[in-house]
Amino acid sequence: MISKSTLGVCAGVAGAIFLGYCIYFDQKRRNDPNFKRKLRERRKKANKESKENQVPWPNMKDPDEVQKFFLYNIQNGEELLAQGDFETAIDHLSRAVAVCGQPQQLLQVLQQTLPPQVFQMLIHKLPSVGETIMREIGGIKVTEEDVE
The missing domain is CATH 1.20.960.10 (Mitochondrial outer membrane translocase complex, subunit Tom20 domain)
Structure with missing residues (x-):
């Protein structure tokens, strides 16, 4: 049987690994030279589509x-x-x-x-x-x- 403390330590380690992956991929995304350009294009496209869907x-x-x-x-x-x-x-x-x-x-x-x-x-x-x-x-x- 696994004790509660062992289970807690495993959950903590898993949470830390997940948080580490989140930080790593966020940094990788932000440091991408095309990130801001892609973000602007996505926002412009979404804005254009919303204007097209408006009904007079x-x-x-x-x-x-x-x-x-x-x-x-x-x-x-x-x-x-x-x-x-x-x-x-x-x-x-x-x-x-x-x-x-x-x-x-x-x-x-x-x-x-x-x-x-x-x-x-x-x-x-x-x-x-x-x-x-x-x-x-x-x-x-x-x-x-x-x-x-």
Whole structure:
């Protein structure tokens, strides 16, 4: 049998070795001449991707602009569904539901027309789109009642 003190010493030695490896690889990483350049490139790429993913939300006080946004997203969502690009289609359809005046009726229609797994993806996406639209324009929010 191994005593508690032996077990404690082994755990301490293992922790010290792990800490030593962490320090060694951190120093190696920091001393790499390309580290800062790679870090800047990674940050620039992430910033560019986040800007590309931003949606130009409509002015919610302008019904024509909201209607154009709604129709655009519904049409693109249907086209992308036909092409099999479900992720992007769900993005467009969730935006359309978010600006829709009667989201319950639209969700009922979508539930009848979409495959069940795609409709479930849409339901899971709606809360995050509601939060995004609240942050971006401070207008409406998709609630749990709207989803059900």
